[in-house]
Amino acid sequence: MPEGVRRTAVLLERRWTVSILWASCEGVSRFNEFRRAVGEIPPTTLTQRLTELEEAGVLERIVSDARPPRVEYRLTDRGRELRSVLDAIEAWGLPGRP
Numbered sequence: 001m002p003e004g005v006r007r008t009a010v011l012l013e014r015r016w017t018v019s020i021l022w023a024s025c026e027g028v029s030r031f032n033e034f035r036r037a038v039g040e041i042p043p044t045t046l047t048q049r050l051t052e053l054e055e056a057g058v059l060e061r062i063v064s065d066a067r068p069p070r071v072e073y074r075l076t077d078r079g080r081e082l083r084s085v086l087d088a089i090e091a092w093g094l095p096g097r098p
Helices: 003-012 017-025 029-039 041-056 083-092
Strands: 059-064 070-073
Touching: 003 017, 017 029, 017 041, 017 070, 017 083, 029 041, 041 059, 041 070
Parallel strands: none
Antiparallel strands: 059 070
16 A cells, blocks of 8 residues: 555544544634534544644644633644545545445
């Protein structure tokens, strides 16, 4: 298997990762927004996935200097490149496809 395919598969195969990416592409940026958008994801799992996506260079964690501190996640340029992959997954899964 080509290295690029293997690395991408390792990142995307984790449960909830594709849903988190989709939500991020749709404009979700705060922790509780992800919880509402993704569904029944445990908070510790969401934290782990957000950290993994940040470490992979897909999401950027931004902490604002407010009281209480405000944390947002934004897609990086590299993360935005995954939108075409998500669109292809969506198109493949549409009803009526053979």
